[in-house]
Amino acid sequence: MAVAPVGPLEVANALGLVAFAAAGTLKGADADLDFFGVVVLGILTSFGGGALRDVLVGRTPTSLLTTNDIAFAFVGVALALLLSPRVSGRLRDHPLFRGVDAVGLATFAATGALVGVAAGVSGFGVVVLATLTGVGGGSLSDLLLTRVPVVLREDFYATPAALGGVVFYTSHAVAPPPIPTTACVVVVLATRLLALRYDWGLPGL
């Protein structure tokens, strides 16, 4: 493997893979799954959003092609398995964990928007891919546990990712890279952290 320069987006993406895998593993451990099921839930939560994104634009999921990302996902699974007995179910509510998870949401939304623009989809498509890359993994693992995806019911979580897609698409027409990516990450991260801080939510009907 060639040693490529590692930028802030790569670091943020790795943090996101770890956080998402840990979140999925904890969700699986709380449910009535065996060891295989728990690991599948962790890996799927980490890779599911990117896999949906790639399949929709006709690419083989990068998680099946490269090996870097897998290492981070397994770090997340291992961390969750090690920590979960000690933190007794409160790990997912820990501010540090929620902060790292928000970083993951922001970078995943940015990669979704990047892939969408490269594939020539519409503005609507960019927003869909940014959102789906951010929330797809968690939603797929919810579905495997036969739960209505939490992002459809409550929690100001998908909305920041969708906003990030809007920001990316509108800015990429006027600003050179990496400005759209940076703007997307900043907007997602800021709105998600504010939502956590002030307990934002969307109304029902």
Next chain:
Amino acid sequence: MAVAPVGPLEVANALGLVAFAAAGTLKGADADLDFFGVVVLGILTSFGGGALRDVLVGRTPTSLLTTNDIAFAFVGVALALLLSPRVSGRLRDHPLFRGVDAVGLATFAATGALVGVAAGVSGFGVVVLATLTGVGGGSLSDLLLTRVPVVLREDFYATPAALGGVVFYTSHAVAPPPIPTTACVVVVLATRLLALRYDWGLPGL
């Protein structure tokens, strides 16, 4: 955007997008979803069948590429949000709504068969794609709400779409376009409307 001549299939397809989006929105509003979830359910019901069809034949979903269809889907979402408080849950049982929904089923089945033949799939594949394009959106939104897709349990709804696929495939070998498309639409629409009129259903086992 160039102004292309608009044929009856385009009109029927637009009606279907509106009706399916409205049906999904109403389904989401009845469930315990927030505003984001309700809109997702409407859009997914409208685009889900076509997206499954496109992914199966290796195409990026047209709903992510073009902007025309999105407008119709959002019209359906908006109509449902405006009308649902006034018609108090009965909108989906209204004969007009069921008729427009049947038009959507018929045109979606025809586009599924058309895409399947163009992709060189087998006769079985054409029937699968016609059926899936017609019922896939509603089934995906059922799954998001953790419900067994209604088309698997009751309701003479998937069967007309499958019949339309059979009619398209058998007629396209002997008749030039647009005869297979027309025959498919007519057969789906007729069997679906008869099923509604006479309360048809398939037996269980």
Next chain:
Amino acid sequence: MAVAPVGPLEVANALGLVAFAAAGTLKGADADLDFFGVVVLGILTSFGGGALRDVLVGRTPTSLLTTNDIAFAFVGVALALLLSPRVSGRLRDHPLFRGVDAVGLATFAATGALVGVAAGVSGFGVVVLATLTGVGGGSLSDLLLTRVPVVLREDFYATPAALGGVVFYTSHAVAPPPIPTTACVVVVLATRLLALRYDWGLPGL
């Protein structure tokens, strides 16, 4: 259709298609589905794993392209419909049925690994595709019935398929075809049959 020489892998694959379709049909008949739903569950259980595999590597599912496999799947559906009233729900526990199902799991895992290597995925990707091809159909049909896929909860079923993927990937670097395929089939079949014989399971957490 040209008459091609039929090897043991083709025979095993056909047995698997029949067994998986029968298992899905029986599952659908036990649930509250109509006739269409029961047939869909049988066909999806038979083809679902291969369809997921093909979509992930950017191919149109072979089940939509060729007609041979469909014949075997419908044989499985018909057998299940004929036998289920007589064996009264015990068909799935019959040793013969479980043996044929294990043959299917083994050959499906091998085709998943083969397709993965041909598509140039990573070792992790080969294991994922082998496992998903083996257990994907049953898991999709579980999800349609809004059940947590049984392979995530109990049953030493996905683990043999994953082991088969590992064996295929490690052996294909050093041994010519068809040794990796044979090794994969043998390992999956042996571990699955031993698991059935000795009631193996994975621990929870």
